[in-house]
Amino acid sequence: MISVKQLTKKYARNLAVDHISFEVQKGQIVGFLGPNGAGKTTTMRMLTCFLPPTSGGATVAGFDVLEQPLEVKKRIGYLPETPPLYPEMETDEYLTFVGKLKGLSGEELKKRVDYVCQRCAVADVKNKLLGRLSKGYRQRVGLAQAIIHNPDVLVLDEPTAGLDPKQINETRDLIKGLAGDHTIILSTHILPEVEQTCEQVIIINKGKLVATDSVANLQNRARGAESLLVEVGSRDGALESSIVVKRLQQIPGVSRAQLKTSHGNRNVYEVEGQKGFARGELARAVVQAGWDLNELRPAAVSLEEIFLQLTGAEEPVEAASKGAA
Amino acid sequence: MRNIWIIWRKELRSYFVSPIAYLLLTMFALIFGFFFWNALGYFVMMGMESQMRGQPMPMNLNEEVIRPLLSNVSVIGLFFIPMITMRLFAEEKRSGTIELLVTSPIRDLEIIIGKWAAALTLYACMLLFTALNFAFLFKYGNPDWKPLAIGYLGLLLQAGGLLAIGTFISTLTKNQIIAGAATFGVCLLLWVLEWVSGYETAVWAQVLAYMSVITHFESFAKGVLDVKDAIFYLTVIFLGLFFTARSMESLRWRS
Numbered sequence: 324m325i326s327v328k329q330l331t332k333k334y335a336r337n338l339a340v341d342h343i344s345f346e347v348q349k350g351q352i353v354g355f356l357g358p359n360g361a362g363k364t365t366t367m368r369m370l371t372c373f374l375p376p377t378s379g380g381a382t383v384a385g386f387d388v389l390e391q392p393l394e395v396k397k398r399i400g401y402l403p404e405t406p407p408l409y410p411e412m413e414t415d416e417y418l419t420f421v422g423k424l425k426g427l428s429g430e431e432l433k434k435r436v437d438y439v440c441q442r443c444a445v446a447d448v449k450n451k452l453l454g455r456l457s458k459g460y461r462q463r464v465g466l467a468q469a470i471i472h473n474p475d476v477l478v479l480d481e482p483t484a485g486l487d488p489k490q491i492n493e494t495r496d497l498i499k500g501l502a503g504d505h506t507i508i509l510s511t512h513i514l515p516e517v518e519q520t521c522e523q524v525i526i527i528n529k530g531k532l533v534a535t536d537s538v539a540n541l542q543n544r545a546r547g548a549e550s551l552l553v554e555v556g557s558r559d560g561a562l563e564s565s566i567v568v569k570r571l572q573q574i575p576g577v578s579r580a581q582l583k584t585s586h587g588n589r590n591v592y593e594v595e596g597q598k599g600f601a602r603g604e605l606a607r608a609v610v611q612a613g614w615d616l617n618e619l620r621p622a623a624v625s626l627e628e629i630f631l632q633l634t635g636a637e638e639p640v641e642a643a644s645k646g647a648a
Numbered sequence: 649m650r651n652i653w654i655i656w657r658k659e660l661r662s663y664f665v666s667p668i669a670y671l672l673l674t675m676f677a678l679i680f681g682f683f684f685w686n687a688l689g690y691f692v693m694m695g696m697e698s699q700m701r702g703q704p705m706p707m708n709l710n711e712e713v714i715r716p717l718l719s720n721v722s723v724i725g726l727f728f729i730p731m732i733t734m735r736l737f738a739e740e741k742r743s744g745t746i747e748l749l750v751t752s753p754i755r756d757l758e759i760i761i762g763k764w765a766a767a768l769t770l771y772a773c774m775l776l777f778t779a780l781n782f783a784f785l786f787k788y789g790n791p792d793w794k795p796l797a798i799g800y801l802g803l804l805l806q807a808g809g810l811l812a813i814g815t816f817i818s819t820l821t822k823n824q825i826i827a828g829a830a831t832f833g834v835c836l837l838l839w840v841l842e843w844v845s846g847y848e849t850a851v852w853a854q855v856l857a858y859m860s861v862i863t864h865f866e867s868f869a870k871g872v873l874d875v876k877d878a879i880f881y882l883t884v885i886f887l888g889l890f891f892t893a894r895s896m897e898s899l900r901w902r903s
Contacts, residue, residue: 371751374900396753407748409658411665423654424752468748 324349324476324506325370329379332365332530339365341530342379347523349475352502354521354538355510356630362530363510364404367478370508371401384475397426400474400505404481406465410454414445414464417453418471425472435471443467443497459490466497470505477501479509483516495520514630526630550595551602552583554618555609562614564590570612574604589617651754655762656769659736663770668735672728672770677777683720684781687713709791710871714782718799718869721778722862725771725807726835732770733814734828736763737896742822750900760892764808764815771807775800795871802868805881806861810835812888819895838862 325347332340340362347353357363368374370381372392380387386394409417415436422432440446443463448456453464462482469477482498483491499520501507511517517524518538526534534541555567564582571580571594579595594605602619609616663669691713698705740746749759779800785791814831821827842860844853857863864881867874 368747373747373751393753393755396751399751401747401751403744403747405744407743407745409662409745410743411662420654420658421748421752424651424749424754426753 324351325381325383325508327366327370327379327381330366330369330376330381331378332362332369332374333377338530340369340376340527343527343530343532344379345525345532345535347506347508349506350502351523352498352507352509352521353523353525354517355508355525355527356512356514356517357510357527357533358512361512361527363512363527364480366527367401367480367508367510371399371478372396373401397472398475400469400472400477402465402469402477402479402482404484406461406468408453408456408461408464408468410452412453413450414453414456415440415449417464418467421468422471427472435473439467439471442470442500444493459486459493462486462490462494463497466494470501473504475506477505477507477509479507481510481512483511483513491516550593550621551605552618552620553592553594553605553609553616555590555592556615556617557613558615562590564592567592567612567614570608571605574608576604591618651758652762652765655749655754655759656766659763659766660769663732663766668731669770669773672731673774673777676724676728676774679724680717680721680778681781683717683724684778687717709785709789710795713785714791714796714799715869715871717778717782718796718803719865721775722803722806722865722869723839725803726810726839726861727832728774729771729807729810729814729835730828730831732767733811733818733831734824735818736767736815737818737892738821738824738827741819741899742824750896756893756896757889760815760889760896764812764889764892767811767815768804768808771811772804775803792871798871798873799868801873802865802877802881805868805878805885806865809861809881809884809888810838812885812892814888816888816892816895819892819899835861 325345327346328344330340330343331338343362343366355363355366365374369376369388370383372388372395375389380389382388383395384398386398388395409420412420418436418439419432422435427435437446440449443466445460445463445467448460448464453461456464462485466479466482469479479498483494486494495516498507498509509516509520521538524534524536524538524541525532553571556562564585567590568580568582571577571592574594574596577594577596579593581593582590583593584591606616606619691707691709694712695707698707737746740749750756782791782796786793813834814827817831817834818824818827820830838859838861840860841856842863845857845863861881861884864877867877
């Protein structure tokens, strides 16, 4: 449904989006994930023909964003980061206006306005001025506006930003409900949102594509590995950390061990291994070596961790190659 | 065409649901009313004087009331036009609604013409108030209506040009005040350019004077439809809207 090839956007000096390529299948919900300023909004703006790409291209529903922008625009519903509302309009008047802009008219327009009001639960504020609506309602009117012409593709830029937890849940449910009829790309910097609503996730950072995978796969990746934090000390004080690391690495099932933090005598090591690798072994190994095992606790590994690994500065290269595979 | 109509209606509506339209209409009606009252008072005084001398001079409503008043309207218009156009794009840019317009299946030019036409319509509404005043002249006197009609045509053409310039300036900023002030400056400059012809006859002075929007109105005020002047205004409209379109495009390349 959406195909993005080597999409690039360059502003005066910096590369906002750097040769991004991905595909989105019909009917999928795709989470577009990245820290603030990663290039999510810019990418979405290029998909919606708001910004022309510097190089590369994209097609939406088979139409090129540069060659046939009008055709693309007919098939896309777009909710920008701040819902594009006219404060002096009433809700149904606004939806009627947008419907007309998108090419609807007559009976059909009326029907669609009623339908999206119901669907997005804004029917009770139909005759209220948009400028007086609460943030939650504004967001829902924004969504209603995006689906008014029943587009094939929905592009939602941070649809839950600034909402309270209850509204966030409602909005997520609403988006999930829309998935059947529309292909949806939604951007966010909140991880649980992706876990809860999306099937597919595209992670970008600093304009570069870091990973694209299904949410299930990413979660498996998160669960497949386990890492423990081990604090090892010794009575006489001086303990060479490299020796400890070496010993830890010899434990069966451990794939990686490294010094994480060090405060004088208190060295904390991070030990990674296959899920369920023997903690007993680890404890025994430390004690048998004559060291003190001061602490042994699991380090939290979640999508969050993966996300940080992928987008953080620590080891982006390795992660990127994994992600691209 | 349908899209222009949609945008036109939306713009006009937003003028009239906010106090802007009413404020402008009221102020304009007040100011013009004052001018009208003065012009009429002067006319009546002149009439009485000529009668007292015992040798009534031929007096002409068109020449002595309508013509100077139309010229006044064209200058008053300069002050009102920035207030009409400043919000057109600046507000959409600030509130982000420009994203809705630009990502809708509608051409930039349709947006621009719709907005400009709405601004021109509001200006025409303001002119309606002047027509109300002139209507009294027809009730109590008998001026010629044709020069008046040509005068109105000239006012609309002149305003069309200045509104197009204002629309263009409104695309350059998110700040309505800046858009308004800049438009006002340009309008004022386009008015006073003509003054150089008062003391200088060199080619550059003639060119400057030619660019003044006021000089081209003189023929219309007289009730003469001069094609050259009409073409001048049409050119200004065209250029204004053309630059608006360019600016909207570059907005997207830059932003």
